[in-house]
Amino acid sequence: MVYQRRIIDEELDELFAELPAIALEGPKFVGKTTTAEQRSVAQLRLDAPRVQEAVRADPALALQQSKPLLIDEWQKVPSMWDAVRRAVDDSNGAGGQFLLTGSATPSPGATEHSGAGRITSMRMRPMSLAERGSAEPTTSLKDLLYSSMPAVQGWTDLGLADYVREIVMSGFPEFRRANLRVLRRSLDSYLRYVVERDIPELGVSVRKRDALLAWLRSYAAATATTANFSAILERAVPGEVQMPSRQTVSHYRELLEQIWLLDPVPAWHAPWYALGRLSETPKHHLADPALAARLLGLSAEDLLHGRDSTPSPPRGSILGNLFESLVALCLRVYAQAAEADVHHLRTRNGDHEVDFIITGHDGSVVAVEVKLSGEVSASDLKHLKWLRSKLGENLQQAVVITTGPAAYRREDGVAVIPLALLGP
Structure with missing residues (x-):
């Protein structure tokens, strides 16, 4: 099916090249993954148990894929958030690296760092x-x-x-x-x-x-x-x-x-x-x-x-x-x-x-x-x-x-x- 652009696409067009990581947040079925797919060349699907197991074993290794990398349902492996933050630091904040999508915010304490300055959150809602x-x-x-x-x-x-x-x-x-x-x-x-x-x-x-x-x-x-x-x-x-x-x-x-x-x-x-x-x-x-x-x-x-x-x-x-x-x-x-x-x-x-x-x-x-x-x-x-x-x-x-x-x-x-x- 032909992708139907959303208003948030205009924001992503303007911001993603300058920002190293963007987290698309919103309820399930709102279209986060489909929108992120338009800008990614590789994907990590963390709703798949085998992928979760591999990522938990070595989050940093999982990030060594072609960029931009889509990390889908990242909240299922909260340690991935901290791994992305460290990868952003190691790359000196180069833009357009990671797109994270999540249908829930993890409980307090699930991640070591807020992501401030490294990961920019962007809300996605149902279609207007x-x-x-x-x-x-x-x-x-x-x-x-x-x-x-x-x-x-x-x-x-x-x-x-x-x-x-x-x-x-x-x-x-x-x-x-x-x-x-x-x-x-x-x-x-x-x-x-x-x-x-x-x-x-x-x-x-x-x-x-x-x-x-x-x-x-x-x-x-x-x-x-x-x-x-x-x-x-x-x-x-x-x-x-x-x-x-x-x-x-x-x-x-x-x-x-x-x-x-x-x-x-x-x-x-x-x-x-x-x-x-x-x-x-x-x-x-x-x-x-x-x-x-x-x-x-x-x-x-x-x-x-x-x-x-x-x-x-x-x-x-x-x-x-x-x-x-x-x-x-x-x-x-x-x-x-x-x-x-x-x-x-x-x-x-x-x-x-x-x-x-x-x-x-x-x-x-x-x-x-x-x-x-x-x-x-x-x-x-x-x-x-x-x-x-x-x-x-x-x-x-x-x-x-x-x-x-x-x-x-x-x-x-x-x-x-x-x-x-x-x-x-």
Whole structure:
């Protein structure tokens, strides 16, 4: 099959020749190995037991292959990380030597060295809408961050039904090729293997697998909210499953982040602005909103027609929150390409909140609200206007992402952009 380039390929084109080693990190099936293969001339597949045995015996010898060398699933032999670090030192940091791919971060203490200065980590997420080819973007997030007043224009035929379809169809490349029945089975298997195989591979036994899946369903119902973890635990199918202790669930949550299944959006800390007391609670998101929809047993038709038997989320609607999660995925892919970070903002008392705060490498700030509609009213902008009153000219752009047909700039300067028309 012809390789479909991803946005991260642009970063690799620019950086790999100058950096000695890059570690591509992200959940399984996100496409890390396939992307790394495009730049390697030799491979070490550490998911093969015989290869693991040989590498453990002499990691340095295993690295004496043609470069660039792909080291796939390196976390299965953590000593390989330290061997790469030493090889980089021995080569005086020559660029373009090693590509490491990993579906989990090893437990603390598994490696001798952090890799700082030798191995550069790069996150890989499921495909954004721009990568899926759903529409041709007309507005660049990079321009919004680093240009004073970029043009905001364009038209798309995509509507709400199309976005709902993209939510459930997943951004995992392999899953997108499947028909709906195969897709459902693939997502179910993916989630089951997380509990039965991926977490045990980290050295932790999951004794109450059904309870952990129940907690994951409760977490999915809290998508795009800041619900506290005690509430998520209490809502995890009460009365049906004997849940483990909060301490055990907290440990499971750390492991789920370690294998990149949970991808929360952190809270924004801006002590240099007079914003009052800000919440420090992250917004909950899974790696792909399709996983959340599948955990909740929701099809595209269920979401479109309001056929939802799951408990009401702590904030908003299930469909609105899943759409926001799709936006979060896209923004994080585009922001990484633009050397930017994605956070959310919420005051401690809940009076003001902004769905996403994107901060560029030069300190520029773009504030983003998400609306599950094609129409934007004055009331939809109150939090953006509040933030503008606090940040003044330090707020580069105020943006509303919609499901509507047109991208345009309002008279008050707010950019209204359909998600399909936003790109890197």
